[in-house]
Amino acid sequence: MTIENTPQTMTLRSWLALFILALSTFTIVTTELAPVGLLTPIAEGLNASESAVGMTVSLYAWVGALSALFASVFLGNVAKKRLLLTLTIVLFLSNVFAATVNTYSMLLAARIIGALAHGAFWAMIGAAAVAMVPAKYVGAATSIVFGGVSAASVFGVPVSNFIGIHFGWRQAFWLMAVLSVIAFIGITILIPQINSKSSIGFAALKSVFKSSTLWKIYSATLLAVTAHFAAFTYIEPWLNTQAALGKSIIPMVLFFYGIAGLVGNFLTGLVIDKYLKPTVSISVLLIGAVLLFLGLSGSTLSGTAVFASIIIWGVAISGIFVGFQTWVLRMAEDKVFPASAVYVSFFNTAIGVGASVGAWIVSAYSLPMLYRVAGTAIALSVLLVAVIPAKVKRVENTVLAPRH
Template sequence: MTQTYPQKAAAGSPVHAHWSAVFSIALSVVSLVTAELLPISLLTPIATDLGISEGMAGQAVSATSIMGMIASLFIAAACRRVDRRLVLMGFTLISIASNVMVAAAPDYTVLLIGRLLLGISLGGFWSMAAAVSMRLVHKSLIPKALSVIFGGVSVAMAVATPLGTWLGDVAGWRGVFLVTAALGIITLVWQYSVFPSMKPAGQTRLSTLFGLLKRPQIRLAMAGMVGVFGGHFAFFTYLRPLLENVAHFSVSGVSAILLGFGIANILGTAASGMMLRRSLKGTLLFMPLILALMAAVLVRFGESQPVTAILVTLWGFVFGAVPVAWTTWLTYAVPDETESGGGLQVASIQLAITAGATLGGLLLDAHGTLGTVTGSGIILLLAAGLIGFMRCKS
């Protein structure tokens, strides 16, 4: 599906919008994020089959995240002379190989190698997502294209855990990874059919990436981004203890609320384009403020099941707009070095996830579940303060 703009396109914007390519990227996101999250729902069978502890099996997720952070910083420079069509298809191919290797893993070492390959694919893909979006659609449609792409994240987060658990019972944990590999093959064929040639727009080097950090507004924005994502993951990582120990939901109730969170997240991502058309700066600023306010209400009324259920669902909706807003900001802030900026963004988010989860765990041990929620709210408020000093074009 291609949309044509007869008017002269903005510099760097295509005259034709390649929506089929955008949707193929979204499917790739579903495949990648599903593969990233699958070990969470398959820890017990993986550990039992390979003769390891569940804690060791859980490190498969950490290994992917760490490799993703490293890859995001170096991929753009390493692939600076390669057609972006081939680069993205290469990441899809690596993810397929990763899932096949994990499915066939005879021991823990091979499993970890497969998961490290997935980290390369994830980090490289996300570092280029914004830059590729700029090559596929007109500048005015970048927020819409990004909402489609990040919709894949929301879909994967909503379905990966319950679907992985169900398929694991039906086909075994190895069969689940083979199904994910098959989805990757479908994605690769689609990308081969619809991706236009995208010659490198610049000669990105490591010096370019670190040069971006010399720009005061970039440093400020990255600090704000770490705060928003860190505050969210300090809350989200320990959401289940909040639901079970404070609001006293049953296991089925927890599952229902988590599903509601995922569906609301999808809707929030879908609505993000409309929010961003109104104001990019407003979206970046008010999302963490709203989340911080909800954290405060949860601290006060967290024992109420209706209040908690509503706020957790609303949290999913509000946060759905956050990744799209920050990636849209990136396309406006560094249009000349979007790939290097994308690498910094991915590394910052991965750092935020690790820091938020770690801090949340420390607060949980020291002050209980509500201490984690309080810490999350404070971090989000501080992030909003940093964002308030940022300069945005809209």
């Protein structure tokens, strides 16, 4: 990617613009995952099964994956600010539609509309952030913007669950609509016109797919994120099986998960540049251990054990979300936009596959079996992480002295 008129200094407006982008990513990812914390109330409200409502997460993810690839081929040189505003409007309409539906099929339609914006938005947001800041602030910019994704992944679900229990599930989607409006206003005021030219088209996409290193990252992402979301999609029903937890305590458990995720995101930001591979490796092993523990312990865990397990899970998941995204940006070099788009496609495919596999295992077997399978799978992803290089290998030009 080449950037024209790159700013040379950071101003207050620059920092605020990055936080608006973080709010935007928080909103769009929370919209994607909101049904995870609302499976039971949505199912009851629309006379559908919990597994059917879980499929709304899968459908959203699959459409988002296709949308990201479409964006990488056709939208790379569209004015970034105009595209951000358009996608935010689409997200707003999707949430309003979801908040007012009366049937399950209408909810699916509302989710498809949001997913069309989701994939394109996430695919280009990294390139937009990089174009807004001086080169020496690129790391900080991407950390802030993708911190919104990580925060949404760990904090959006408990917020949705709390609102769903106390105010009704429709109000959770209304909240996402309000956040979309705030993001739209912030983008209008704070985001500058971004003049950038990205590597786009089928040739750029083909180049990304030829990279063995990126394929290793994508494969590890697919396995780890699929396993995580297979379990995480059904965290609320699993918590309902625990005798030590009353229904009113579940939002608190999910809230602690969210707080742990924010702490994990901060800790990951401190060490990710120097210790990328160890951070990701430790994260997948911790989550694998937690999921196996939860799957093997039945319904008799103490409240303390549940809280401790959920906190470890929340802290560790940031190492996966931030880690793999950072790895792609580090290895993509001049193919940041298409490489990010493919990553988004794999990530969203993993969410969809995870939710689908989770629904099948819960229907055919049980919740404990789901957690045992997910824990084993995510722990095995460390084998893929082990073979990914931590840095781009550069070939130095050398001049050989003549032999005498």
